[in-house]
Amino acid sequence: MAHAIDTHKGAHGHSAHGSHDGHHGHDHHDQEEMKTFGFWLFLITDVILFGTLFATFVVLRLNTAGGPTGAELIELPGIIASTFILLTSSFTSGIALLEMNRGNKKGLILWLIITALLGASFIYLEVTEFIHLVHEGATIGTSAYWSAFFTLVGTHGLHVTVGLVWMTALIIQLSRRGITPVTKRKVNIISLYWHFLDVVWIFVFTIVYLMGVM
Amino acid sequence: MANHNAHSGHGGHEGGHGSMKSYVIGFVLSIVLTIIPLVAVMNDMFSKQVTTVLILVMAILQFAVQLLFFMHIRDEKKPRFNLIALIFGLVIMLTIVAGSIWIMTYNAVAT
Numbered sequence: 001m002a003h004a005i006d007t008h009k010g011a012h013g014h015s016a017h018g019s020h021d022g023h024h025g026h027d028h029h030d031q032e033e034m035k036t037f038g039f040w041l042f043l044i045t046d047v048i049l050f051g052t053l054f055a056t057f058v059v060l061r062l063n064t065a066g067g068p069t070g071a072e073l074i075e076l077p078g079i080i081a082s083t084f085i086l087l088t089s090s091f092t093s094g095i096a097l098l099e100m101n102r103g104n105k106k107g108l109i110l111w112l113i114i115t116a117l118l119g120a121s122f123i124y125l126e127v128t129e130f131i132h133l134v135h136e137g138a139t140i141g142t143s144a145y146w147s148a149f150f151t152l153v154g155t156h157g158l159h160v161t162v163g164l165v166w167m168t169a170l171i172i173q174l175s176r177r178g179i180t181p182v183t184k185r186k187v188n189i190i191s192l193y194w195h196f197l198d199v200v201w202i203f204v205f206t207i208v209y210l211m212g213v214m
Numbered sequence: 215m216a217n218h219n220a221h222s223g224h225g226g227h228e229g230g231h232g233s234m235k236s237y238v239i240g241f242v243l244s245i246v247l248t249i250i251p252l253v254a255v256m257n258d259m260f261s262k263q264v265t266t267v268l269i270l271v272m273a274i275l276q277f278a279v280q281l282l283f284f285m286h287i288r289d290e291k292k293p294r295f296n297l298i299a300l301i302f303g304l305v306i307m308l309t310i311v312a313g314s315i316w317i318m319t320y321n322a323v324a325t
Contacts, residue, residue, distance in 0.1 A: 040296045044303030051307030055314035076256070083248060091241040094284050098234060195284045199277050202248070206273040210255045214262060 032185040039189045043196050046159075050200050053155055054207060057148040061212075065143035070212035073136050075129070079209045082125040083201065086160075089118035090198040093191045100187055105178055108187065109171055115194065116167045119160055126157045149208065156204055159197050166190060232286055240283025247276045 061070075093115040099107030130150070133139075140150040167190055174183055251269035254260060260268065281287045290296050 037295055037299075040299055044299050047300075047303040047307050048310065051310045055311045058311070059314050059318040080252065084245070087241070087244050087248060090244070090280065090284060091237060094232065094237040094240070095234075098232065098237065192285055195280050199280050202273050202276045205248075206251065206269050210251055210269050211266065214255055214265060 028181065032181055035185060036189060036192075039192060043192065046196065046200075050152075050155070050203075053148075053152040054203065057152045057208065060144040060148045063144035064146075067143045067146070068136060068138050070145065070149065070208070073133055073138055074209055074212055075132070076209065076213060078125055078129055079205065082122050083205050085118050085122050085125070086198050086201050089115045089122070090195050092118065093194045097187065097191050100179055100184060103179060105174065108179065109174055112167060112171050112174070112187075116164055116171070119164050119167070119194075123157060123160055123164070126153070130154075153204060153208065156197065156200055159200070163190065163193055163197060166193075232283070232289075236283050240279050243279045243283070244276055247272050247279065 092111050096108050096111035096115060099111055133146075138146045138149075140147055170183070170186055170190060174187070177183055251272045254265055254268055259265070287297055287300070
C-alpha cells in the first residue's frame with residue numbers, strides 16, 4: 001500500500017499535494033472518466049434514435065404520394081460542400097484536442113472557434129437547402145418521403161445546432177477558467193459529440209442523398 | 215500499475231490521445247472515403263447494386279476511421295465499457311433498421 005502511494009506521488013511529481021493524499025486526486029480523475037462514460041451512453045442512445053429515423057426513411061423512400069421525389073429536387077453540389085465542411089470541422093476539433101493536451105489555451109480556443117464557424121456554415125447551407133425545397137413544393141407535410149426526409153436531416157441539423165451553442169458556452173468557460181481537469185473533460189466530450197455527428201452525416205449523405213440521386 | 219503511471223503524466227504526454235500524424239491520416243482517409251462514392255455515383259460507373267454496396271461499405275469504413283483516428287476507441291483502458299456499450303448500441307440499431315426493412319419490404323409502394 002505504502003509502495004502504491006509512493007509511486008503515485010512520484011508520478012505526479014508535486015510534493016505540495018503529497019500530504020493531501022494521492023487518492024483524492026485519483027477519485028476526481030475517476031469521476032471525470034465516469035462522466036465521459038456517461039456521455040458515451042448518451043451517444044449510444046443517439047445511435048438508436050438515428051437508427052429508427054434511418055429505418056423510417058428507408059422504408060418510406062418510395063412513398064412520395066405522386067409529389068416531387070428526392071431525385072428531382074436534391075441539388076448535390078451544396079450537399080457535397082456541406083459534407084466536406086463537416087469532415088474538416090471534425091478534423092479541426094481534433095486539432096483543438098491536441099492543442100489542449102499541449103496545454104495551449106489560445107490554440108485550443110482558436111481551433112474550437114474554427115470548428116464552430118465550420119459548423120455554422122454547415123447549418124447555413126442546410127437551412128438554405130430546406131428553404132429551397134419548400135419553395136419547390138416539398139414541405140414536411142407533402143408526402144411520407146418528405147416527412148421522413150425532413151425529420152431525419154432536421155434532427156441531425158438540430159444536433160449540430162445544439163453542438164454550436166454548447167461549443168460557444170465552452171469557449172467562454174475556457175477563456176475564464178483555462179484548462180482544468182473539468183474543462184478538459186468537457187472539451188473531450190464535445191469533440192466526441194462532434195465526431196459522432198460527422199459519422200451520422202456520412203450516413204445521411206450516403207443513404208439519403210447519394211442513394212437518392214442514383 | 216503501469217496503466218496508472220502512464221495516465222498520471224498529465225503535463226506533456228504524447229500518446230494516449232492521438233498525435234498530429236494520426237489526425238492527418240484520419241482526415242486524409244475520410245476525404246478519400248468520401249470522394250470514392252461521390253465519383254462512383256456521379257459518373258454512374260457501376261450497376262445500381264454494385265454502387266449501393268460500394269457506397270455503404272465506404273460509409274462504414276468512414277465510421278471506423280472516425281472511431282479509430284478521432285474518437286480514440288483503441289486507447290481506452292482495460293474494462294472497455296465504452297466499446298462494449300457502443301457494440302450493444304450498434305446491435306440494437308441494426309436490429310431496428312434491418313428488421314424494419316425486412317417487415318416492410320412487401321408493403322412498399324410498387325414502382
